[in-house]
Amino acid sequence: MVSTPSAGGRPRRSGVVTDDPRTGIVTAAAALFARQGFHATRMSQIAGAAGLRQSSIYYWFRSKDEILRSIMDQNRWSLTAARALLAESEAAAVRLYVVLYLDVVQMCSAPLNFYSLEEAAVDQPDVFEDFHVAYAELTQALAEIVAAGVEGGDLQPVEPAEFVSTALSLNEGVQYRFHASGGEAEDVGRVADSAATMAVRSLLPPGVDVAGVRRLAREGVGGFRAVVPA
Numbered sequence: 001m002v003s004t005p006s007a008g009g010r011p012r013r014s015g016v017v018t019d020d021p022r023t024g025i026v027t028a029a030a031a032l033f034a035r036q037g038f039h040a041t042r043m044s045q046i047a048g049a050a051g052l053r054q055s056s057i058y059y060w061f062r063s064k065d066e067i068l069r070s071i072m073d074q075n076r077w078s079l080t081a082a083r084a085l086l087a088e089s090e091a092a093a094v095r096l097y098v099v100l101y102l103d104v105v106q107m108c109s110a111p112l113n114f115y116s117l118e119e120a121a122v123d124q125p126d127v128f129e130d131f132h133v134a135y136a137e138l139t140q141a142l143a144e145i146v147a148a149g150v151e152g153g154d155l156q157p158v159e160p161a162e163f164v165s166t167a168l169s170l171n172e173g174v175q176y177r178f179h180a181s182g183g184e185a186e187d188v189g190r191v192a193d194s195a196a197t198m199a200v201r202s203l204l205p206p207g208v209d210v211a212g213v214r215r216l217a218r219e220g221v222g223g224f225r226a227v228v229p230a
Contacts, residue, residue: 021052155205
């Protein structure tokens with residue numbers, strides 16, 4: 001969630017005082033970034049879309065970069081899960097499923113699609129260095145989970161880094177299509193389950209049913225529970 005400054009809200013041009021104007025700014029900015037691009041969007045446009053005077057927006061955000069960074073910080077669910085699940089003893093397939101599931105959920109729920117965020121990070125590597133660092137850490141954590149599963153015989157032999165790259169690329173494509181098609185919030189869980197199930201099923205040894213993995217993910221592992229559709 002986006003934190004709210006202790007000073008509280010300020011009036012919008014409509015005269016309404018909101019307790020969380022930051023959320024309105026971030027949502028408005030994300031829509032503009034997605035529609036016309038990061039560089040083409042002006043702070044004055046963001047302020048107008050959020051119902052604020054241009055001078056007021058600087059009370060909460062000093063620049064477009066800061067707004068985009070706030071959007072980027074919302075895309076950390078899967079990384080948080082991967083960090084925690086590295087130390088868990090649960091089967092690698094279950095841990096892998098949970099992280100991949102959360103990865104799709106976070107991207108489909110975010111106000112800005114992943115490719116737009118990645119484009120801005122590539123264009124401004126110094127400003128968004130932590131985007132690349134976080135992505136690399138997620139990739140490494142997932143590769144370690146896969147490697148442990150392969151070594152323990154829970155997963156079929158595979159090159160961990162290559163598999164993870166493919167799985168994350170699949171997730172990114174899924175979220176892009178979800179955003180592009182105007183996907184509904186109630187469909188996010190189904191879409192995330194489909195992508196995570198497909199990836200994990202490809203690694204399971206013959207005779208191992210992915211339904212068991214999904215059931216354990218639903219029950220929770222390491223404090224993370226995937227709301228898997230029945």
